[in-house]
Amino acid sequence: EDESKPYDPFGGLRAEPARYVLHDSYEFPHLDDARHNDNHRVPGYSVHEFYARAMFEAFAGLGVNIGDEKANDLR
Amino acid sequence: MAVSPIVAYPSDALHPQPTQHATGIPSPLKQLTSAQASSNGTPVPTAPVQQQQGSAPTSAPSLAAATLDLSEQLNEEEKRKYFKGKKLGEGTYANVYFGYVRSDPSQLVAIKKIKIQKEYTEGMAPDAVREIKHLQELKHPNIISLLSVFSSKDQNLNLVLEYLPLGDLEMLIRDDAGIRYGSADIKAWMGMLTRAVWFCHDNFVLHRDIKPNNLLIAGDGEVKLADFGLARSFSDPYIAMTSNVITRWYRPPELLFGARHYSGAVDVWSVGCVFAELVLRTPFLAGETEMQQISLICKAIGTPTDDNWPGVSKLPEYTVDKEVYPVRTRSSYMEMFPTIGSEGVDLLMKTLALDPKKRITARQMLEHEWWHREPRPTRKRDLPRKQGGEEKLAADLKRRPGVVDEENRGNKVARKLDFGGAL
Numbered sequence: 209e210d211e212s213k214p215y216d217p218f219g220g221l222r223a224e225p226a227r228y229v230l231h232d233s234y235e236f237p238h239l240d241d242a243r244h245n246d247n248h249r250v251p252g253y254s255v256h257e258f259y260a261r262a263m264f265e266a267f268a269g270l271g272v273n274i275g276d277e278k279a280n281d282l283r
Numbered sequence: 284m285a286v287s288p289i290v291a292y293p294s295d296a297l298h299p300q301p302t303q304h305a306t307g308i309p310s311p312l313k314q315l316t317s318a319q320a321s322s323n324g325t326p327v328p329t330a331p332v333q334q335q336q337g338s339a340p341t342s343a344p345s346l347a348a349a350t351l352d353l354s355e356q357l358n359e360e361e362k363r364k365y366f367k368g369k370k371l372g373e374g375t376y377a378n379v380y381f382g383y384v385r386s387d388p389s390q391l392v393a394i395k396k397i398k399i400q401k402e403y404t405e406g407m408a409p410d411a412v413r414e415i416k417h418l419q420e421l422k423h424p425n426i427i428s429l430l431s432v433f434s435s436k437d438q439n440l441n442l443v444l445e446y447l448p449l450g451d452l453e454m455l456i457r458d459d460a461g462i463r464y465g466s467a468d469i470k471a472w473m474g475m476l477t478r479a480v481w482f483c484h485d486n487f488v489l490h491r492d493i494k495p496n497n498l499l500i501a502g503d504g505e506v507k508l509a510d511f512g513l514a515r516s517f518s519d520p521y522i523a524m525t526s527n528v529i530t531r532w533y534r535p536p537e538l539l540f541g542a543r544h545y546s547g548a549v550d551v552w553s554v555g556c557v558f559a560e561l562v563l564r565t566p567f568l569a570g571e572t573e574m575q576q577i578s579l580i581c582k583a584i585g586t587p588t589d590d591n592w593p594g595v596s597k598l599p600e601y602t603v604d605k606e607v608y609p610v611r612t613r614s615s616y617m618e619m620f621p622t623i624g625s626e627g628v629d630l631l632m633k634t635l636a637l638d639p640k641k642r643i644t645a646r647q648m649l650e651h652e653w654w655h656r657e658p659r660p661t662r663k664r665d666l667p668r669k670q671g672g673e674e675k676l677a678a679d680l681k682r683r684p685g686v687v688d689e690e691n692r693g694n695k696v697a698r699k700l701d702f703g704g705a706l
Contacts, residue, residue, distance in 0.1 A: 209662045217649040219424065219478050242520035242544075250594035251542030252549075252639025257517050261487045 227267050234259055362433040365443055367394050376400060376408065382443070391446035392430060396439055410512030411440050417488050417514045418442075425479035427499060427509040447509075448502050450669050452557075453495035459564050464667045466622045469561045470653070471660035472498075472506055473554075479508035480554055481645035484547040487517040491528040493553035495560060504663035518544070526600075529553060531576050532569050536587050537639050539577050541600030548639035551648070555634030562620050578604050584635055585610030592638035610637070626653040 233256075242248045243255050351359065366388070368381040377397050384390040397411045418429035431443040452472065455462050476498060483490050491513040499509045518524050523543035529535070535552030537545055559567035568583060570576030581587075586607045587595045595601060616628045623631065630653045633643035643651075654660070 209664075211662070215474075215654055215660055217474055217477070217651075217654040218481075219474075221423070221478075221482070239520060246594050246597055248520065248544045249640075250592075250598060251537040251540070251544055252546050252642070253518075253520065253544035254546035254548070255520065257484075257487070257546055258520060261517055264487075 225264070225267065227270060228263055230260055230263055232256070358433050361431055362435065362441070364431070365392060365394065376410065381446070391448075393444045393446045395442040395444055396435065397442070399437070399439065407440065411442070413514050414442065414511045415440075417511045417516075421483065421486060421488065423479065423482040424505060425475045425507055426482060427507045444509075445501070445507070447499040447507060449500035449504070451496045451500060452498040452506060452561075454669055455500075455667065456495055456560060456564050458669065462667050462669065465658075466624070466627070467658040467661045468666055469558075469623065470627075470658070471663065471666060472561060473558055474654065474660050475506040475663075476508070476554060476557060477645060477648050479506075480547075480550050481649055483508070483514075484550070484645050488514055489517060489547060490514050490550050492530060493550055493557065494530050494533045495557055498557070500668070504666040504668065517547070520544070531573065532556065532566050534576065535639065536577070536580055536595075536637055537598070539573055539580075539600070540587075540595070540598035540602075542598060546639060547644060548642040551634050551642050551645060552639075554645070554648070555631060558631050558634060559620070562623060574602070577602065580637075581608050583611070585637060587637045595638070624653075624656065626651070626656045629653070 239255055239258070242253060242258075248255075364385060365382050366385050368383070370378055371381050371393065372379040375398070377395050380394040380396065382392045382394045384392065397408055400408050403409070415429065415432055418427070419432075422428065427447065428445040429442060430445065433441050433443075435441055455464070476493075480490065480493065488511075490508065490511065492510060493508070497508065497510040499507050501507055513528050515524065524545065526538045526541045526543060526545075529538060529549065533553040533556045535549050538549060556567050568576065568579045570579045581604055585591065586603050586609075587601075588603075588607065589596050591610055613625075613628065613632065616632055617625065620628055620631060630643070630648065630651050633651075634648065636642040
């Protein structure tokens with residue numbers, strides 16, 4: 209906690225995705241009901257949270273080659 | 284490790300003994316009753332308890348290594364890394380023991396031993412499953428660390444957690460005779476809580492039981508979110524969740540109205556309630572029943588109607604008082620919460636938006652202007668901490684972990700907060 213620096217509410221841990229950009233909306237008919245039907249929309253189901261997770265999981269670990277990394281560990 | 288290098292082939296491998304543990308895990312939802320709080324205890328430190336636990340690991344490595352299979356050997360090895368000491372707390376669902384790392388006794392830990400529950404003899408208690416599943420993924424300075432998991436004899440689960448010696452936020456709020464704190468301290472604590480919730484949501488986890496006594500305080504003053512016994516991953520669309528989560532006083536209106544498809548906004552409401560409680564030093568909305576909780580929300584914040592929350596009257600359990608209260612104005616919040624300033628009030632109002640779609644997200648909370656206004660948040664080592672709170676702790680431990688002591692507090696609080704008149 210360095211008093212000379214401005215307070216960082218994120219505690220220095222804010223990480224933005226490097227390989228993709230998360231858009232506000234995506235065309236995906238499967239989600240149309242979740243976006244428009246009252247049982248999801250009214251109590252606040254967030255389709256955007258779902259986009260964020262789907263995109264994260266699609267790209268997470270793309271640069272990770274488990275075989276190589278394990279081989280390096282053993283060396 | 285002192286295990287003999289010669290491992291005898293398990294002679295009974297072809298004739299497995301029938302064991303008590305079965306593989307079937309019952310639905311985690313089927314036993315939930317009204318106002319269910321997470322049923323497992325959070326580790327709460329206390330003064331030494333006289334009683335010494337009889338089953339303390341008396342390091343018996345000779346324990347027939349020959350009959351242990353590989354996974355059992357690994358478990359024994361993990362178990363032996365920790366010394367398990369005095370019992371710190373006893374609950375219906377878990378006992379918490381003091382402990383330390385054998386190879387470095389200065390590293391203190393809390394060992395939470397999940398009891399076998401009558402309802403779940405078929406498998407692991409659902410809160411233990413939730414806690415392990417989520418805590419092993421979440422590593423953040425404001426979230427309690429899960430250091431290890433092992434099973435002890437009788438197939439009891441033991442979670443090795445970070446030792447947090449300075450109690451919880453509830454003890455500080457409640458001790459209005461002994462502890463004085465100001466708006467810079469509130470801002471520091473709120474910063475730590477909001478970072479914890481943001482990190483959970485950034486990792487697609489809903490906590491679903493945020494309240495002051497689940498916010499534990501580390502030796503250096505850092506606040507840590509604990510008790511993930513009701514946590515779950517963000518649900519996919521069309522997969523229903525239970526609305527029976529979050530301790531009543533901190534439960535948002537959409538859950539009180541029986542919502543099955545909700546979002547991170549449910550946790551943000553709880554954060555708003557904790558924010559208000561830090562300022563008022565008494566629970567903001569302390570309803571004794573779900574109906575009373577709804578009516579307190581109507582009076583203190585405003586009646587949810589189709590005007591301020593389109594479609595709300597179609598929610599499965601929508602009921603409000605006949606008398607309709609308008610949504611409270613900024614100036615009435617300013618009168619009730621003057622110490623946090625207009626930026627603080629702005630943030631508070633956004634966390635307590637009735638319509639979850641309009642409620643601020645945890646990330647947007649951290650982007651709010653309030654953090655950069657005077658006063659600057661207190662450095663964690665300068666934050667107020669409890670002194671001589673041992674008796675209080677002992678009292679805390681008598682209650683069932685994860686549940687607020689409503690018999691003693693609810694009545695008092697209901698008398699103190701009267702939204703009808705003064706506001």
